[in-house]
Amino acid sequence: MKEGKDKIEEIDCMEAINGLYAYLDGEMADPGTLAKFEHHLEHCHSCYSRTQLETALGQLIKKSAKDTAPEKLQTRLKKLIQGL
Amino acid sequence: MTSTEAKTWFGQSIEGCLDSLYGLAMRLTRNAADAEDLVSESVTKAWSAIGTLEDRNRFRPWIFRILHNCYISDYRKKSVRPVAYSYDDYAEEGEEDDITSLLIKQSADFLSWWGNPEREFANKLLGKDILAAMEKLPEAFRVAVVLVNVEGLSYDEAAEVLGVPPGTIRSRMKRGRTLLQKALWEHAVDSGLISDNEMKGSKP
Structure with a gap:
């Protein structure tokens, strides 16, 4: 296990920051790229903190921008769909 | 699937993503009354275009697209609220x-x-x-x-x-x-x- 980890190629902070949003959005599909990114986070406090910040901010954006459709719209749509 | 079954399925699918549709409409129109009208109009258009939905598992992106297109064609022009920032909408490629x-x-x-x-x-x-x-x-x-x-x-x-x-x-x-x-x-x-x-x- 340790031997495998040692083989992970190092990336610099610029490359890590460049891939940060793809990582957070679940778009870092390549296992090799994902391993390099996570390996960097384990060793770089700055990028780790940045990832924590972006994660927290992303959760806050999600929570803040979630809406609930008003009841009158729900009623309006039920009638509309019945009449289609 | 009969047309009654199709309509039932359509109604349930709309209900399942109604909060999301309303949320997207709110972020686009920035106005509750316009957002409700936009969702209603999109639902009507979506039913008319139900034949273009090739994969029912992709209902969400499909109806989001209809709502977005509906906004662009019918609502964007009505918007009188200016964007407060001067960031260039199109300065995004190759940067x-x-x-x-x-x-x-x-x-x-x-x-x-x-x-x-x-x-x-x-x-x-x-x-x-x-x-x-x-x-x-x-x-x-x-x-x-x-x-x-x-x-x-x-x-x-x-x-x-x-x-x-x-x-x-x-x-x-x-x-x-x-x-x-x-x-x-x-x-x-x-x-x-x-x-x-x-x-x-x-x-x-």
Whole structure:
């Protein structure tokens, strides 16, 4: 296990920051790229903190921008769909 | 499937994503009455175009696309509220290095502020402030952030909704988030959440 980890190629902070949003959005599909990114986070406090910040901010954006459709719209749509 | 069954399925599918449709409509129109009209009009159009839905598992991106198109063709022109920021909606292609540089430059101050002891206090204010900051974003970035960050669509699905390549979504997500952070930082400075000492004479 340790031997495998040692083989992970190092990336610099610029490359890590460049891939940060793809990582957070679940778009870092390549296992090799994902391993390099996570390996960097384990060793770089700055990028780790940045990832924590972006994660927290992303959760806050999600929570803040979630809406609930008003009841009158729900009623309006039920009638509309019945009449289609 | 009979037409009655199809209509029942359609109604259930709409009900299942109604909050999301209304949320997207709100972020686009920035007005509750227009958002309700936009959703209703989109549902009518979606039923008329139900034959174009090839994969029922992709109902969400399909109806989001109809709503977005409906907004562009019928509602955008009505919008009288100006965008408060002068960021260029279209300065997004081929600027990956610029965006990354801004992310790094902006990081230190924002990170320092976020991690300060007043973070809990700041957190309480941020919900409404984030909505205000989102409203100021140029539409292209605002919609990308809503589709991916709020609604959890993949870049491919968001690209399908907006009729752009997935790479454009990737770029818009970077720039949109960067602009949001800039707006939040400015708000924090203006409202005194950040002290002079924390600012250290620099801004993102």
